[in-house]
Amino acid sequence: MTDVAIDPGAGATPDEVSAPGPEAGILLRIEGVSKDYGPVRVLDDIDLDVRNGEFITILGPSGSGKTTLLRLIGGFTDLTEGRIVFDGADIAGVPINRRPFNTVFQDYALFPHMTVVRNVGYGLMVRGVSKRDTERRAAAALETVGLTGFGERYPAQLSGGQKQRVALARALICEPRLILLDEPLAALDAALRRQMQQFLKALQRRTGITFLFVTHDQEEAITMSDRVCVMDDGRIEQLGTPEALYYRPRTHFVATFFGDNNLIDSGRVVAAGPGAGSVDTPLGRLAVAADALGPFSEGDPVVVAVRPESIGLEAGEGEAAVGDDGRNRVAVDLETVEFVGPVTQVMARVRAAPDIRLEIKVPSRAGGAPVAPGDSAVALFEPAACALLAGHR
Amino acid sequence: MTALDPGRDGVPAGGGRGPGLPEPALKAAWAAVVWGLPAVVILAPLAAFLVYAFWYTDGPQVVRDFTLRNFVTFVENDSYTRVFLKTLGLAVQVMLVNLALGYAVAYQLWRMPARWRYTLVLALAVPLLMSYIIKIYAMRGVLGTNGIINATLVFLGVIEEPLGVFLFNLTAVRITLSVVLLPFMALPIFVALEKIPATLLQASDDLGATRWQTFRNVVLPLSLPGATIGAMFTFVLAVGDFLAPELVGGVQGFTYGRLVFSQFGMAFNWPFGAALSVVLLGVALVVIVVAARAGSPKWQRP
Numbered sequence: 001m002t003d004v005a006i007d008p009g010a011g012a013t014p015d016e017v018s019a020p021g022p023e024a025g026i027l028l029r030i031e032g033v034s035k036d037y038g039p040v041r042v043l044d045d046i047d048l049d050v051r052n053g054e055f056i057t058i059l060g061p062s063g064s065g066k067t068t069l070l071r072l073i074g075g076f077t078d079l080t081e082g083r084i085v086f087d088g089a090d091i092a093g094v095p096i097n098r099r100p101f102n103t104v105f106q107d108y109a110l111f112p113h114m115t116v117v118r119n120v121g122y123g124l125m126v127r128g129v130s131k132r133d134t135e136r137r138a139a140a141a142l143e144t145v146g147l148t149g150f151g152e153r154y155p156a157q158l159s160g161g162q163k164q165r166v167a168l169a170r171a172l173i174c175e176p177r178l179i180l181l182d183e184p185l186a187a188l189d190a191a192l193r194r195q196m197q198q199f200l201k202a203l204q205r206r207t208g209i210t211f212l213f214v215t216h217d218q219e220e221a222i223t224m225s226d227r228v229c230v231m232d233d234g235r236i237e238q239l240g241t242p243e244a245l246y247y248r249p250r251t252h253f254v255a256t257f258f259g260d261n262n263l264i265d266s267g268r269v270v271a272a273g274p275g276a277g278s279v280d281t282p283l284g285r286l287a288v289a290a291d292a293l294g295p296f297s298e299g300d301p302v303v304v305a306v307r308p309e310s311i312g313l314e315a316g317e318g319e320a321a322v323g324d325d326g327r328n329r330v331a332v333d334l335e336t337v338e339f340v341g342p343v344t345q346v347m348a349r350v351r352a353a354p355d356i357r358l359e360i361k362v363p364s365r366a367g368g369a370p371v372a373p374g375d376s377a378v379a380l381f382e383p384a385a386c387a388l389l390a391g392h393r
Numbered sequence: 394m395t396a397l398d399p400g401r402d403g404v405p406a407g408g409g410r411g412p413g414l415p416e417p418a419l420k421a422a423w424a425a426v427v428w429g430l431p432a433v434v435i436l437a438p439l440a441a442f443l444v445y446a447f448w449y450t451d452g453p454q455v456v457r458d459f460t461l462r463n464f465v466t467f468v469e470n471d472s473y474t475r476v477f478l479k480t481l482g483l484a485v486q487v488m489l490v491n492l493a494l495g496y497a498v499a500y501q502l503w504r505m506p507a508r509w510r511y512t513l514v515l516a517l518a519v520p521l522l523m524s525y526i527i528k529i530y531a532m533r534g535v536l537g538t539n540g541i542i543n544a545t546l547v548f549l550g551v552i553e554e555p556l557g558v559f560l561f562n563l564t565a566v567r568i569t570l571s572v573v574l575l576p577f578m579a580l581p582i583f584v585a586l587e588k589i590p591a592t593l594l595q596a597s598d599d600l601g602a603t604r605w606q607t608f609r610n611v612v613l614p615l616s617l618p619g620a621t622i623g624a625m626f627t628f629v630l631a632v633g634d635f636l637a638p639e640l641v642g643g644v645q646g647f648t649y650g651r652l653v654f655s656q657f658g659m660a661f662n663w664p665f666g667a668a669l670s671v672v673l674l675g676v677a678l679v680v681i682v683v684a685a686r687a688g689s690p691k692w693q694r695p
Contacts, residue, residue, distance in 0.1 A: 076595055096598040109596035113614045113692045123600035126610070154692040174600065 027052040027178060027210050028073070033082030035068055042068050044234045046082070050178070050212060055204050057213045059221040059257075060231035067182060069231070070214045074103045074180050087177070101178035102171035106186055108163040110155040116142070116166050117151035123174040141169040145203070161192045168200075172207065181213045185220065197224050218258045222246065230254050247307070248292060248387050255305045255389055262311070262358050264304040267391065269296050276383060279304055282353035286328045287383040294388065301391025308361040310385035313346065314378040315371055328386070330379040332358060337369050344369045348379060445667035455664060463668030473652065473669075480649035481676070483563065484632035487570045491627045494571065495578030496620060502579075503586040514583060517576050525573070529640045532569040536560045536641065561643025569637045574630055578623035585619025586612070618688045625684035629677045649673065 028050035035043040043065045050056055060066040071077045073084060075096040083090050091099060102123070110119050118125075121138035129137075142148055145165040155163055164184055171179050181200075185193045201224050204211045215221055221228045222242040230237040230245060230253070238245060238254045249255035255263065267281040277293045279286050281304055288304070296302055317331065332348035335357070339345075343361040346369075350356040358379055362369075371377055449460050467473050502513055520528060535541050536559040543555035559565060589612065597607040635650030642648065653673065656666030 074599065096595070097601045097603060099599075103596070103599045105592045105596060107590065107592055109590065109592035111593060111596075111611060113690065122597070122602075122610075126597075126600065126602040126606045156692060170596075170600065 057225035065234040491578040499582035577626035581623040
């Protein structure tokens with residue numbers, strides 16, 4: 001990823017659905033699920049398949065309906081329409097305490113009056129497992145989350161990260177096939193959160209339990225998940241691998257949700273062949289990869305999205321055209337060149353369309369940037385770096 | 394600012410807060426009022442009682458010499474200790490009955506939908522604003538020969554004539570105190586229940602517990618501190634009460650509170666009355682300390 005900006009070639013994963021492969025079974029199927037709170041529709045016709053053993057994240061801003069969806073699956077609220085099928089069986093009427101999965105709550109929800117070991121063993125205790133077995137398995141679960149020796153403490157004596165681990169151990173001990181995690185890292189500070197992200201991911205790999213994770217944090221979703229389901233305003237915006245969402249956003253919302261993006265408006269598809277396509281834009285004619293064309297065909301209005309770090313810079317004059325190497329070339333005049341640490345951020349005015357500015361991020365290097373404000377330059381980017389969104393946003 | 398430099402910027406001296414005392418002196422004066430007033434109004438009379446308890450009377454005259462004879466009289470005299478123990482027993486009974494009743498009431502309120510819940514809690518608290526005497530007379534109306542209980546029993550044909558057994562005995566005191574003190578039990582329990590985060594109940598549910606298991610393992614232990622405080626309130630209030638026994642207790646309902654009252658009233662033996670009060674204060678303090686300990690279990694302390 002580090003040299004993407006100089007030579008933007010690698011990076012874009014064309015395949016939207018790659019992770020566990022088509023043979024992996026569907027563990028949980030959400031079919032046409034809607035939820036109304038009074039007159040307000042908070043979830044609108046949600047379809048989602050959760051595969052066995054994957055780490056899937058539901059990502060969205062607050063109010064997007066992501067937590068409601070999780071609560072529906074967990075059984076804490078009733079759905080208005082649709083079906084939730086777990087392992088082939090509709091679980092609509094199944095009460096919470098009979099659902100074969102467990103939830104990790106945002107506020108941990110540890111029982112304050114029980115020691116850590118009693119908290120962890122709770123799920124077994126209420127099922128009538130013998131005290132000795134419960135304690136043995138609780139100790140094992142605590143070992144799994146790296147909290148051996150903490151068994152006799154009370155939750156009030158634990159740090160946030162430790163409480164989170166206890167909550168995980170408490171869910172794991174019931175040996176669920178699915179664990180629902182409701183923004184479990186939201187209350188932790190940044191450093192601890194990174195550590196817990198890695199821990200969670202590793203734990204999921206090790207146990208093979210399907211994780212359904214809810215968060216509003218884009219970075220968290222991208223770094224942890226096999227697949228991410230982006231929600232906004234009660235609907236699924238896009239579902240795919242983190243790479244696909246980053247480089248192949250399908251909607252304006254997704255394109256701007258993960259980091260910065262250059263959105264080039266009023267484009268029109270002029271050719272949509274099987275090998276590649278091209279789009280007429282105010283910047284000139286741009287070559288785009290075949291997989292980016294997706295549902296679009298010739299004549300469709302589109303918006304082209306290009307990541308700032310997918311654009312390289314070449315000093316000197318240039319024509320707006322597709323170069324010999326297949327890269328898109330756009331003549332620009334540089335307005336600002338700003339050193340921001342690992343990257344140097346450049347704002348460039350497109351010569352052919354002076355009201356359009358491109359944001360470009362090139363890796364910084366010692367000795368200063370090779371370009372300066374006022375320079376003429378050529379912006380370069382691979383066809384694969386272009387994503388297409390439906391036009392007239 | 395004006396207090397520090399009143400004349401500046403054309404602000405006339407005394408226009409703002411005025412050229413009064415400097416800040417620290419003001420604070421000290423304020424603290425003296427805030428702490429001093431309760432000290433004088435509450436602690437001073439208590440201290441006076443403490444002193445009285447160690448004096449004695451000679452005829453109508455109070456003799457201001459230190460003595461323990463009041464306490465000795467109390468311990469050695471069977472009739473006093475019997476009343477004392479009877480009253481402790483009464484208070485324990487009222488406390489236990491109220492523990493069951495109060496918990497049931499608080500739990501039902503807690504389970505109510507939110508829009509009813511607080512209205513009903515308010516209704517439970519309203520009697521606290523009413524005159525104590527009115528409440529007791531209301532209970533007389535319920536228990537008396539023309540009361541609701543007798544009227545109902547006669548109407549149902551269970552009895553032919555209204556019975557006098559519901560009033561002017563110890564049971565009447567038990568019932569009256571239980572009813573009158575119920576808010577003191579139910580409210581702290583309700584508050585404790587309200588403080589239980591909803592996610593704890595969901596977590597218990599989620600981990601496979603039945604409703605009874607959730608109650609037994611989560612709700613009950615977490616509401617016990619509230620129940621302890623409620624029990625303390627009802628016990629302390631019941632053990633020292635004299636009005637309810639006086640008005641509904643008859644001869645049988647002669648309690649420790651009435652004994653104390655009689656020393657100040659009829660007997661006009663203030664030192665002995667003060668000594669009996671000190672004993673009562675000691676009981677109350679012990680109960681409060683025990684309850685405070687039980688009300689903050691060790692898992693609450695980090």
